[in-house]
Every structure is written in structure tokens, then in C-alpha cells.
Amino acid sequence: MDRRSFLKTTAATATLAGLGLPAWASDEPLKIGFIYVGPVGDMGWSYQHDVGRRAIEEALGDKVQTTYIENVPEGPDAERALTQLALEGNQLIFATSFGFMDATVNVAAKFPNVKFEHATGYKRSENLGTYDARFYEGRAIQGTIAGRMTKTNKIGYIGSFPIPEVIQGINAAYIHAKKVNPDVEIKVVWAYTWFDPAKEADAAAALIAEGCDFVLQHTDSTAPQAKAQEAGNVYTFGQASDMEAFMPSPRVASTIDNWAPYYVERATAALEGTWSADATWGGIGTGMVKIGEITEAVPAEVKAEAEKLIEMIGSGEYHPFTGPLNKQDGSVWLAEGETPDDGALAGLNFFVEGVSAEMPK
């Protein structure tokens, strides 16, 4: 940059700043920041968010500049990482894990001119929006396939934390497995971590030792897939990303979190000044949840059944939580044909009838 254009830019920025206009209104790129709970190389959750980040760069090119901080622990350190991103001039910041919620709320209050987006949370403000995907729709497909294919009638589920997002998944998987196989049982192990490959592998091993021949995971790494592959005759589903390295078996299908279109849309809105804090909850219908290829390890008729279900959920014809459904204690949750509203689902904190695991307190 020569001196003249430097002076011009500086003057322009100073003027704009003086007028209280956002600095990116000049030819400066819009800076967008991300924090991830795991490493980008987890090949699951954080990896998939990074795919979305790269999609923004691809779609908007010079108009944006993105950065990310990976391996941010949930808790006070997240607040530090978010503050750092805001101080570095990022105008739009994505916090991509449930446990970043309170940290994001606090930092958003301190930087009213910065736009924040929190994944899978429920606390919003003027400059803090939330976005989430209906992962439970994918779990319905997984439950159907697992219920049909299991020989031991035991399905294992590695939970991360007992939060609504995960509980929805366990319920949806169980309801749909039970629908096609009345003898099915679900075993839940809480890992209390999003990312710890050794612990996830141990959890998978414990479930396999208990006789589970399907292991569903709600944690971020591919360790359970590797453990299932080692055990043989155990099947899994790709979680968050396609995990195609484990095709055609143990990974027989996958639920892909397709954040990219949403990220591009929000970045564009921020560029054009049309961004506002809202709540988005996308599913198979909007393309935010995608089901990865169902492999040849799945019998053709089961595959057809699963594909039918994908279509029905996608078109809105069928809701994975459709009554009659009872709560674990036997009391009525949903009457015949009734479906829960999004608010009730977002706060789901109980298992449905038939799940034998106890909810941790």
C-alpha cells in the first residue's frame, strides 16, 4: 500500500468511525471469528463447523476475513477467547458449542456492536442470535436402521452431557428402533466430554462388552468408530460429519451437520446490514441436517424404509416425536397424533417410556 492510499484509507476509516459507522463499510473486509470446542482435526463436530467457515471464505472471497480458535474449553476460558476475537475487530462471531452459552451472553453484553451467534443454545439478546440443527431427525433414521439390523437387540448410545440436544437424540433413536423392533433396548453411557478419543473409545468398548451391536455416539471424535471396527460385527453412524473413512462398515449411514449454507447466509446478511439476532432451527427439510450415504451393509428393504422416513421428515409430513408418547415414569407426554412445539423440545429433560437408563441428576 503506498502512502497516498494509506492516508486515504486511514482518513476514510477515521471519518466512518467518527460518524459511528461500522469500520467494515469501507473496503476493509468483514472480520468473522469462530471458536471451536475441539480441534479442527476431530473429523466430527468442530471439523464440520470449520467446513462452514471455509465455505464463507469461498463464497464471499475478499469481502470477508475469517479466523478461528480451536480447543476452547467450555467455561471461563471461552469468555477470554470470545473477548479476544471481539477486541481483534471481528464483527460477527460464532460460538459453536452448547457450553459456550453463558460466556457468549456475557461477552455479547460487553460488545453491543459485535454480532454474536451461538450454536445449540437458547439465550438470545439484541446482538446474540442462536442456531441449531434438528439432530433428532437424523437419530430417527439411525434408530430405524439399528432397530431393524440389531441381532442382540441392544443399542448403545454414548452421550456427552445430559442436555436437551442429546436427550432429544436418545429419545428419537429409541422411539424409532422400538417402532420396528419391540424387543430393542437402549444402553446409555455418559462420557461427560465432547472430545476425548481415549474415553470415547473406552465407552464404546464398555457398550460392546455389554452386548451392544450398534453404537450411536453424541461425542465428536471418530474413536468409537475405530473401536467398533476393531470389534467387528458392530455398526455405527457418522456423527456431525460423514466420517466416510469408516464406510461401508462399521459406519452404515451418517448425520451430517451442514452448517455451510447457514454460515454463508448470515455472513452475507452481516455484510449487507440486514443481520438481526434470531433463532434458527433447521432440519432435514431446510438442508441443515443431511443424511450421508446408506451403505451396502444395510439390507435393501431397510435402506428403502430409511429413505422413505427421510423423505417424510423432510417434507414435514412426519414429526419424529408424534404421540402417543409417554414419559419414562409412565405419565402422558404427547397424546395420539400430537407433536411437541419447539420450545418444549428445546427444553427436553426426560426420557420417553421404555428407556431403562436413569437420567443423571
Next chain:
Amino acid sequence: MIGGIDIVTLIAALMAASTPVLLAATGELVAEKAGVLNLGVEGMMILGAVAGFATAVTTGSPVLGFIGGAIAGALLASLFALLTQILLSNQTATGLALTLFGLGLSALFGKGFEGIRPPPTTKIDLGPLSDMPVLGPILFHHDWVVYLSLILVAVTWAFLKYSRMGLIIRAVGENHDAAHALGYRVIAVRFAALAFGGALAGMGGAYLSLVRVPQWTEGMTAGAGWIALAIVVFASWKPERVLIGAYLFGGITALQLQLQAAGYAIPVHLLSMAPYVITVLVLVILSATHRHGAPAAPAALGRSFHASN
């Protein structure tokens, strides 16, 4: 079976789950016995994990993989030794930096190795011994690294307690000035102890990526190195207690997961916390009982040595 928990499976799982921290803690114990506090165990482990994985995948031999992991860990430890022993940098700060450096470097090296399956590490078949009920699956059904880790603990114990070299290491760790005055080469001894510690940490990391998980994932040690450091303190710097500590820490992880899989509603947080609470208790007991005698920690632990002092 006791209360729906298969004790045999539990103990077998416990031994496998504990092996990475057992190896790393044994190595760190030797380094600390020589008077050096290396907080970079996590970094050495993860570098060992990626180097071991890469070597095993490239050569097709898990044995070479473990050797590769050990060499990588030892190299990183040598860097630490160079910085702290020759350039006299602060051990705590350098150790923390080593962890960060190892995490970053391993992520860089590991990029091409994600989603690959490593060659299987062979389980030792001891014929009739392996077929014994109960004891067979518990004791005689593991891969060779589990046995090697146990042998290493025994050898380390005997070496430190009975050999002349072991005595020199302890002398250097207790009072480096006196050891120096006696003509022992303090820096060289510490260099060797650190390299040994790094090699074992690297092997522990390789066990994670080659056997326990088995795959390479960025950041896969997820704090195992810090647990190894805690175990050394828990063990009050005694190799035989490192074994107990490692199996206790590993055992509780395996136990709580198995209890859950068996359908028990258990207070997971309490169980996960237990080893740390016990570590604190051990420290309290140690400081209470050693008021008049020698404290458990090597006296020169963490102190830099220079011949001019």
C-alpha cells in the same frame, strides 16, 4: 459377575486403559528423581502418539511404531533438556511451552494420517494360560505393551533402589551440588533421565493411537499427560506406587463407564473426582508424617544446576 458388572472384563479393561499413563508416569518419575520437573509430559505423549502412529502405518509394524513413538518423545525431551539444563531456562515455563509445542507439532504432522486404521498390535497368546478361567482373560490376554509396561515399572524400581546408576540419579535429584562435588556429571545424568522419561511418555502416547483408540486424532491425549504428573505425586515418587496410582486412575475411568453401560445410575462426577481427592489426601498425609524425616519429593526438584554455583 458382581451386580451386573463383569469383574474379569473390568480388570482387563482397566489394565489396557491405564497403560498410557503408567508408562508416562514411570518415565516422569525417573526424571523427577533426577531433580527435573518436566511439565511437558502431555506434549511428549501426543508427539509419541502421532510419530508412533505414522511409523506403524508407514512400515506396517506396530513394534517399529512404538519405537518411533519413544524416539519422538525422547527427542522432544532432549529439547527440554537442552533448554533447561544447558541454557538454564525456567523448568515450569519450559515444560508448559513443551506441551503447547508438542500439541501443535503433532497436529501438523498428523494431518495426513486422519481416518487411517493402524496395523493391529498382537496380543500375546500364552496357550493354556490364556485359556484359564478368570485369570486367563485378566492376566494372560493382553498385548505385549501391557506386559512391557509392567516389566518397566519393576526394572525402574530395582534400578533406582539397587543399582549404582540409580543411586547416582537419586543423589543428583536430592543434592546436585554434593553430587557435583563428588565428581558426578549432573547435567549428563539429568539429560539421560529426561530422555528416558520422554521415551516412555512417547510410548504411552503411541499406545493410545495404536491400541487404545486405535487411530490418530488431533489432541487425542486430552489431558492424559497431566494425569501422569498427578500420579507421580500420588505415588510420592515411588515406582511401585506409580503402578497402584495408574491402575487406580485408569480403573475408575473404566469402572464408571462399565457401571453406566450395565445400567447403573452412578454419580459419575464423584467417581471421576475420586483419584484427585485421594492425591490431595496423600499429599496431606505425606507432609504430616514426614515432619521430622525426609520429605518424599526429591530435594532438588525443579532447581537449576550450574557448576559455578
